[in-house]
Amino acid sequence: MAVAQFTNAPCWGVAGKERERRTFVNLSRELPLNGSEVTQTGGHSLVKKRRVSIFGGVSRRCQSISDQQALDFELHTDPYNEDISTSTDGSALHDESTQHSTDSQNLQTELIMLSLPAIAGQAIEPLAQLMETAYIGRLGPLELASAGVSMSIFNIVSKVFNIPLLSVATSFVAEDVARSAGNNSAPFQISQCTGGQYQNGAYERRELPSVSTALLLALAIGVFEALALYFGSGLFLDMMGISSGSSMRIPAEHFLKLRAFGAPAVVVYLAVQGIFRGFKDTKTPILSLGLGNFSAVFFFPLLMYYFHLGVTGAAISTVLSQYIVAFLMIWHLNKRTVLSLPNAHNLHFGGYLKSGGFLLGRTMAAVMTITLSTSMAARQGALAMAAHQICLQVWLSVSLLVDAQAAAGQAMIASSYAKGDYSTVKKIAFFALKTGLITGVSLALLLGLSFNSLATLFTKDAQVLQIVGSGLLFVSASQPINALAYIFDGLHYGVSDFSYAAWSMMAVGALSSVFLLYAPSIVGLSGVWSGLTLFMGLRTLAGYARLSSKEGPWKFLHGDAYKLQVAI
Structure with a gap:
């Protein structure tokens, strides 16, 4: 058998499961199934002998079900959660249309507000690379060509391995946050752009397995990239057509080895950027990226010209700015979630x-x-x-x-x-x-x-x-x-x-x-x-x-x- 109960009260399904707010849609028809029938008693609608009942013009909440009923009945509801007013004078349709329009506008506004900071974040990295190229270009064509080849190698390796982690982290963290928010066993809910808070306004951090998994994977991938770029720099340059006899070979290899030290920081802050996207927060990464890359404006002239380090100073400046970005992002993330080594069974490495x-x-x-x-x-x-x-x-x-x-x-x-x-x-x-x-x-x-x-x-x-x-x-x-x-x-x-x-x-x-x-x-x-x-x-x-x-x-x-x- 199955049960659907209707009054203006919360509804509990099977005993011991979390409370859910159940709503039913407006359809003025019944779909017979194996000759079953529907009876109503005292505010309860019982579906007997396998009938699916579709109620027209009704929107009522589920009333509490006893534990015994919960053992005998199971309630399945439509995932679309549409509320229909019981008014019959036409105002129901107007109210529903107004609510639908408001919800759509809210979604559109949220999408736009998330997109704008993300656009700015996408622009910061290319601008930083252009700035680095401009400073190196003042040193001469040989230095510019050597550094350009090394930067291309670093960017290709970074894109191939880092972008997948960023994209997966965004989805997995958003799903993890949604599941945490849907857990009504405690008065805690995950909120947009904060990671978590009590319903009464008190702030609290929570540990999310998807976050811990993303950070551990980012660290492992970053170390792997650093080792590959450092010890395989010669091989990568050979693949790019820079032979051992080329005048660009020595400065390019030296530049690439220095840039390799920044690989762990890049992977980590890209993973954290994906985590913040999962929180629906695209503003915080902008602050970290902006401050970190702005620091390079100070490091470039200081190390390249004042300390006369040339291309070496450019590479060191970039690596320092990358670690500043990573530190700032982790610092902000620590305010939102508990950063600790979780139990192995809570990690999502497989996914x-x-x-x-x-x-x-x-x-x-x-x-x-x-x-x-x-x-x-x-x-x-x-x-x-x-x-x-x-x-x-x-x-x-x-x-x-x-x-x-x-x-x-x-x-x-x-x-x-x-x-x-x-x-x-x-x-x-x-x-x-x-x-x-x-x-x-x-x-x-x-x-x-x-x-x-x-x-x-x-x-x-x-x-x-x-x-x-x-x-x-x-x-x-x-x-x-x-x-x-x-x-x-x-x-x-x-x-x-x-x-x-x-x-x-x-x-x-x-x-x-x-x-x-x-x-x-x-x-x-x-x-x-x-x-x-x-x-x-x-x-x-x-x-x-x-x-x-x-x-x-x-x-x-x-x-x-x-x-x-x-x-x-």
Whole structure:
């Protein structure tokens, strides 16, 4: 048998389980199931002989159920939690519509407020690298070339291993926070941007297993990266084409070995950044990143020029600023959660390693495709390569704006999805896609009007600028496609659909790589840009296909969203 009880009171399900607020949807029909019937007695509705009862025009709360009833009955409620007023004069629909509109506006405001600081955070790191490049450039072309190669190696290794951890930490922490907030056995709830607080306002920190796991993994990965970069510096430089006889070899290897000491700090603060995103807090990382990178403004001239350390001083300055960022982030995180070594059985290494492994494969597929495009552009000659590099840098840089929106959507979806609030997940997903498309169209128009002028900031060569002008369509027109691709990635991560994100990226990368291998030999540099546009277009189609599928984590989008089952 199954039971549904209706008055304006809280409801308890099976004895000993946590209290839940149950609400029922408005449907004016009954779905017979195996000839069962519904009876009502004194405010109780009992479903006998396997009938699913759908109540129309009623919104009542569950009344307490005795322990004996709880042993005999089990209550299953709809995850969409829609409240319908009992008023019959038409005001119910108006009130519901008003509440729905208010909830949607609140979600939209939250997504925007999370996105704006994230956009600023995405911009700080590239600006810091530009500042480092500018200081090194004053030392001479040899120093700039040597440091440039080493920075490229460091950035590639960092992206391949660190970005997966950041993305997985965001989803896992958001889910952990949602589960903690849903535990009503204690008067404690996790609040947005604080990590936790009592309902009466008293502040309290809690230990979250997902946070401890992320930090331990970050430390281990950071040490591994540092050792690999330090002892494998020669191998990495060989792979980049810097032979042992090159004049760049010694300064580049020395610079890379020094930068290797900063790898643990970078991995840790990226993991902490993902943790804060899981808290739906994108402001605190901005403060830490800003202060840490601002310190480099002081270190660069002091160590490079005052102490005459040159490129060595630049590397030391960057490493010091990275550890300052890591220290500040951990200091802020310690205010939100209890940072201690947890019990081994509480750690989520299995989930992190599995999901992180999927995203590692995904990231490598994306990096290899972009690298192949650069290699094919280089075969078109020096002028074509210079033009391609300008277009590619602008193309990748503006994508950071949408990537920040995707990260905000990921955190919000992970939180709601963990609580089974699929109605909210649907609203967030559709609004994220809408704002992403608007951002993409806006970027396309902006770049279409300003790209030719923007290109003059990178070069004054007339021939290069002419080739860059032919890439205008690639850079600007592809922005809406790029925006949707990044947003779809955020949606997949939000529901922890990391396996699909990985396998689809590998398939998309393989198809795009085949195109990139042959098209440039036929149509030149346009073939490279067409291949990159195809790459992003296929990513968008893969994302749309997943949301359109009736299988997988998004299947709730295609079910009967207003079906209430009261099952045995």
